[in-house]
Amino acid sequence: MAESLGLSKAGGALVAAVTADSPAAKAGLRQSDVITAFDGKPIATPRELSRAVADAEIGEKGKLQVWRDSREIEVGVHIGEMPKQVASNAPAHNQPAEKATKGGVELGALGLTLAPLDDGNRARWGLSEKITGALVASVDAQGDAAEKGLQPGDVITRINQETVRAPSDVAEAVQKAKSAHRKTVLLLVDRRGTQQFVAVELTRA
Numbered sequence: 001m002a003e004s005l006g007l008s009k010a011g012g013a014l015v016a017a018v019t020a021d022s023p024a025a026k027a028g029l030r031q032s033d034v035i036t037a038f039d040g041k042p043i044a045t046p047r048e049l050s051r052a053v054a055d056a057e058i059g060e061k062g063k064l065q066v067w068r069d070s071r072e073i074e075v076g077v078h079i080g081e082m083p084k085q086v087a088s089n090a091p092a093h094n095q096p097a098e099k100a101t102k103g104g105v106e107l108g109a110l111g112l113t114l115a116p117l118d119d120g121n122r123a124r125w126g127l128s129e130k131i132t133g134a135l136v137a138s139v140d141a142q143g144d145a146a147e148k149g150l151q152p153g154d155v156i157t158r159i160n161q162e163t164v165r166a167p168s169d170v171a172e173a174v175q176k177a178k179s180a181h182r183k184t185v186l187l188l189v190d191r192r193g194t195q196q197f198v199a200v201e202l203t204r205a
Contacts, residue, residue, distance in 0.1 A: 007034065007067060011036065011042070011043070011044045011045075012034040012035055012036040012043055012044070012067065013034065013035045013043055013045065013046040013048075013049040014032070014033075014034050014046075015029055015030065015031055015032060015033040015034070015035065018030065018031055022080065023077050023078050023079065023080040024077060026077075026078070027064075027075050027076060027077035027078070028075060029064075029066070029075060029077070030068065032068075033066045033067070033068050034066065034067040034068075035049055035064050035065070035066055036065045036066070036067055036072070037064070037065035038052040038053065038062060038063070038064055038065075039052070039056070039062050039063055040063070045147060046146065046147055046149075047142070047146070047147045050141045050142060050146070051142075053079065054141075054142075056079045057079065058079055058080065058081050059078065059079060060078070060079055061076050061077065061078050061079070062076070062077055062078075062079055063075070063076055063077075064076075064077055105167040105168060105170070105171045107170065107171060107174060108203060109174050109178065109202045109203050110143070110145055110170075110174060110185070110200055110202065110203075111139060111140030111142070111143020111144065111145045111146060111200075111203070112136055112137075112138070112139055112140070112143075112145050112150065113136075113137045113138040113139075114134040114135060114136060114137060114156070114167035114170055115134070115135045115136075115137040115167065116134070116135065116166055116167060117131070117132065117133065117134070117135050117155065121135050125153045126192075127155065128193075131155055131157070131190055132157065132163075132164075132165050133155040133156050133157040133158075133164045133165065133190065134155065134156045134164050134166060134167040134169065134170050135153070135154075135155055136150055136151065136152055136153065136154040136155070136156065136189075137152060138152055139151060139152060143203070144200050144201040144203075145198075145200045148198050148199070148200055149198070150187075150189065150198065150200075151191070153191070153192075154189050154190065154191050155189065155190040155191075156170055156187050156188070156189055156190075157188050157189070157190050157195070158187070158188035159173040159174075159185055159186065159187055159188075160173055160176075160177060160185055160186050161186070173185065174202065177202060178202060182202070183201060183202060184199045184200060184201050184202060185199070185200055185202060186198075186199050187199075187200060
């Protein structure tokens with residue numbers, strides 16, 4: 001990726017999408033920008049960027065170094081309040097490792113909230129009737145899934161070579177992997193017709 005974008009070395013956070021009306025959108029950030037520094041601090045990974053922004057004060061103006069069109073520019077962005085994310089902390093022993101949420105399931109072990117592919121979600125995300133699986137409804141910004149690039153709107157179609165037809169299939173496979181003391185699960189993710197395998201680390205519960 002770095003070579004194709006003209007970067008001299010790998011590193012930074014690639015902007016996969018810009019949310020409408022967000023601080024990033026208002027600052028003029030674009031899809032495929034690469035953020036290489038925040039307030040003078042070099043950024044090597046999306047997780048580093050997430051942590052740096054989380055440490056900043058809401059309302060203050062930060063400075064991003066951005067690689068765009070084969071040159072580096074500086075972009076000022078006002079720090080906004082982050083929407084509520086999926087809790088990534090391990091649940092208490094007297095609580096379930098996942099919980100139902102609007103017909104879906106919240107998986108702290110993956111840092112994902114999954115929803116069923118009903119007619120409303122298909123229409124909202126423009127998903128084909130042919131695709132089956134579990135819809136990624138939200139992603140914990142601090143989790144490994146976020147670092148691996150998973151986004152709301154992605155569809156998990158397989159996990160550890162097992163077909164996924166509903167969020168509960170993912171929950172069952174995660175529990176099975178944890179029982180087998182596995183540290184990761186392999187997801188087959190469909191994003192607007194493009195599929196890729198992603199290995200995601202499991203948090204300890």
